[in-house]
Amino acid sequence: xxxxxxxxxxxxxxxxxxxxxxxxxxxxxxxxxxxxxxxxxxxxxxxxxxxxxxxxxxxxxxxxxxxxxxxxxxxxxxxxxxxxxxxxxxxxxxxxxxxxxxxxxxxxxxxxxxxxxxxxxxxxxxxxxxxxxxxxxxxxxxxxxxxxxxxxxxxxxxxxxxxxxxxxxxxxxxxxxxxxxxxxxxxxxxxxxxxxxxxxxxxxxxxxxxxxxxxxxxxxxxxxx
Ligand code: B1M
Numbered sequence: 489x490x491x492x493x494x495x496x497x498x499x500x501x502x503x504x505x506x507x508x509x510x511x512x513x514x515x516x517x518x519x520x521x522x523x524x525x526x527x528x529x530x531x532x533x534x535x536x537x538x539x540x541x542x543x544x545x546x547x548x549x550x551x552x553x554x555x556x557x558x559x560x561x562x563x564x565x566x567x568x569x570x571x572x573x574x575x576x577x578x579x580x581x582x583x584x585x586x587x588x589x590x591x592x593x594x595x596x597x598x599x600x601x602x603x604x605x606x607x608x609x610x611x612x613x614x615x616x617x618x619x620x621x622x623x624x625x626x627x628x629x630x631x632x633x634x635x636x637x638x639x640x641x642x643x644x645x646x647x648x649x650x651x652x653x654x655x656x657x658x659x660x661x662x663x664x665x666x667x668x669x670x671x672x673x674x675x676x677x678x679x680x681x682x683x684x685x686x687x688x689x690x691x692x693x694x695x696x697x698x699x700x701x702x703x704x705x706x707x708x709x710x711x712x713x
Contacts, residue, residue, distance in 0.1 A: 494530040501534025504554025506561035513565035523566035577608035581633040586614035588647035593640035620654030649681040665700040
């Protein structure tokens, strides 16, 4: 796909233009572009621009919301295309996924869930603003292999620790691996809170989940970059 199209995707996010974002995604699918390339080389770059402009005070909350809406419109087209791949693979493991309590950022978490699904994992997405006890209850119900916790705010990443504690309290720590991620999260933080692994982006999250499935015994923190 020409760079111009990726630039247009990026710009559609900055402009907060859902129709344009979704139209370009449809064009990309028709042209045989890998959905993950459209996401990484187009839309996500737009999201980064928006974040930077917001931090500099050049964009405001309603603009950021419009950009998120545009991102969701693109994902609505690209998501099913990526998930199709998962149905052709053997089941790789059961993952309970969510964003921590107090945090409503969902785009990165959805992307992680989509790529895990595309690679054969059965993903149960609890959504956003999820308390530790809810992660633990769903992990127990589904006999989950992995619990994945996303956090986008420095103020809510500490709630990832609450999830680790809730899993321990439910007596699931030996059977469930815990992976964490999100923009402010680091490998060091994962170690500090007793998680089993940290991934910096959605593709690394798939690799990490595979590694954790291979381990399935208590181990040191794994990092996939
Ligand atoms: Co918010 N926001 N936001 N926001 N927002 C950030 C995160 C911020 C960095 C912007 C900035 O100031 N530059 C800043 C956080 C600062 C901080 O704490 N360090 C911020 C702020 C301050 C806020 C509010 C407090 C603003 C306010 O109200 N004044 C507020 C908080 C609301 C709340 O949660 N309680 C808020 C609100 C919002 C919107 C609702 C408007 C909207 C979210 C809409 C939605 O998700 N439905 C929004 C958005 C869109 C952003 C930015 C611009 C983009 C986030 C995004 O979707 N990125 C963001 C700036 C930025 O990140 N550059 C910002 C694209 C996505 C694909 O990337 O989410 O990083 P990301 O996910 C990646 C990796 O992190 C990783 O893989 C993903 C894919 O590669 N990953 C995992 C994520 N989860 C993972 C889990 C894993 C593994 C990897 O394992 C389980």
